[in-house]
Amino acid sequence: MITFDSVTKRYPDGFVAVDDLSIEAETGRITVLVGPSGCGKTTTLRMINRMIDATEGQILLDGADVKKIDPPTLRRGIGYVIQQAGLFPHRKIVDNVATVPYLLGWDKKKARDRAMELLERVGLDPKMAQRYPFQLSGGQQQRVGVARALAADPPVLLMDEPFSAVDPIVRTSLQEELLRLQSELNKTIVFVTHDIDEAIKLGDKVAVLRVGGKLAQFAAPKTLLSEPADDFVREFLGRDRGIRRLSFISTEHLRLRTDLVVSSSAASGSAAASDGLLMVVSEDGRPVGWQGSDEPFGTYVHGKDSLRAALDAALLSPSGQAVAIDPEGKVVGIATREALDAALAEAADG
Numbered sequence: 159m160i161t162f163d164s165v166t167k168r169y170p171d172g173f174v175a176v177d178d179l180s181i182e183a184e185t186g187r188i189t190v191l192v193g194p195s196g197c198g199k200t201t202t203l204r205m206i207n208r209m210i211d212a213t214e215g216q217i218l219l220d221g222a223d224v225k226k227i228d229p230p231t232l233r234r235g236i237g238y239v240i241q242q243a244g245l246f247p248h249r250k251i252v253d254n255v256a257t258v259p260y261l262l263g264w265d266k267k268k269a270r271d272r273a274m275e276l277l278e279r280v281g282l283d284p285k286m287a288q289r290y291p292f293q294l295s296g297g298q299q300q301r302v303g304v305a306r307a308l309a310a311d312p313p314v315l316l317m318d319e320p321f322s323a324v325d326p327i328v329r330t331s332l333q334e335e336l337l338r339l340q341s342e343l344n345k346t347i348v349f350v351t352h353d354i355d356e357a358i359k360l361g362d363k364v365a366v367l368r369v370g371g372k373l374a375q376f377a378a379p380k381t382l383l384s385e386p387a388d389d390f391v392r393e394f395l396g397r398d399r400g401i402r403r404l405s406f407i408s409t410e411h412l413r414l415r416t417d418l419v420v421s422s423s424a425a426s427g428s429a430a431a432s433d434g435l436l437m438v439v440s441e442d443g444r445p446v447g448w449q450g451s452d453e454p455f456g457t458y459v460h461g462k463d464s465l466r467a468a469l470d471a472a473l474l475s476p477s478g479q480a481v482a483i484d485p486e487g488k489v490v491g492i493a494t495r496e497a498l499d500a501a502l503a504e505a506a507d508g
């Protein structure tokens with residue numbers, strides 16, 4: 159756990175970049191710092207590994223004051239990933255990743271084996287290992303940056319706008335990769351971004367900072383969206399706050415109709431229901447299409463996907479019905495407009 163206890167950073171010219179900040183970054187979780195340019199995100203992050211020292215207050219790493227730990231020792235347990243990866247241009251990828259193990263005195267083979275294992279972990283082709291950074295795309299370089307930060311298996315990872323220099327598609331895949339990695343590794347991650355969508359997607363908890371380095375709100379994404387603390391947070395979250403909130407509502411309680419599902423062998427004989435289209439399923443239970451219609455249909459995984467996904471599936475079907483499937487892709491029922499309506503009304507209530 160990383161604890162900020164009334165931390166203030168005043169730069170030598172008197173400028174206060176972080177003002178009386180108290181937050182906790184839980185062990186094994188992703189804590190995101192988000193806010194407009196100049197609000198003190200990078201300063202906050204760098205005070206953790208003492209690239210910048212706090213002026214007032216304390217930062218505790220599992221209860222120990224970081225000011226009492228000498229920086230090289232402190233940084234051994236803290237991986238650091240920055241924008242545009244910051245790789246050494248004249249070192250091969252494998253040696254870039256093995257940087258910290260080399261510094262720690264590991265033998266060359268062990269360090270390189272570790273590097274190869276990590277390259278695979280972050281989704282890079284082992285063939286890339288012998289290349290130089292300029293021979294990789296921005297997204298690939300970013301993956302190498304993550305691999306390098308993980309090389310000595312530090313419990314803490316600091317990430318400063320790591321994905322902001324790549325295009326939106328690569329960015330989405332890097333975000334997903336990070337979530338997948340985190341589900342295996344459970345690092346304590348502090349992640350800086352100015353992008354609220356990225357913060358909502360990645361953060362277990364999100365700290366919204368305003369210019370002047372003041373904390374505006376510190377909450378789980380779901381709470382930020384449903385209960386923004388003030389107008390600044392509301393505005394920062396943007397217009398489609400309501401729609402995005404649906405991402406956090408489960409489809410578990412969505413009422414399904416199984417009488418609207420027919421097997422392909424029985425389909426020709428069954429009459430269309432008066433209040434909804436029938437979904438024809440194959441022998442093994444997979445969706446085939448609406449009976450007597452070649453209109454498209456949308457599916458969502460019942461109980462796993464969010465209400466937002468169910469609504470999206472319904473909007474893809476001209477009938478306004480969403481096809482609920484299980485994780486194996488078998489149809490478990492149909493969420494009708496009425497069922498979705500009821501779920502939306504409930505979401506709006508609370």
Ligand SMILES: Nc1ncnc2c1ncn2[C@@H]1O[C@H](COP(=O)(O)OP(=O)(O)OP(=O)(O)O)[C@@H](O)[C@H]1O
Binds near residue numbers: 174193199201202
């Ligand atoms: N060495 C310094 N001396 C004086 N002021 C500084 C110094 N370094 C940063 N600042 C100021 O502190 C404020 C916070 O900077 P910081 O880099 O932490 O912001 P940020 O939220 O990470 O911004 P961005 O999103 O633009 O990277 C800024 O107004 C910046 O100009």
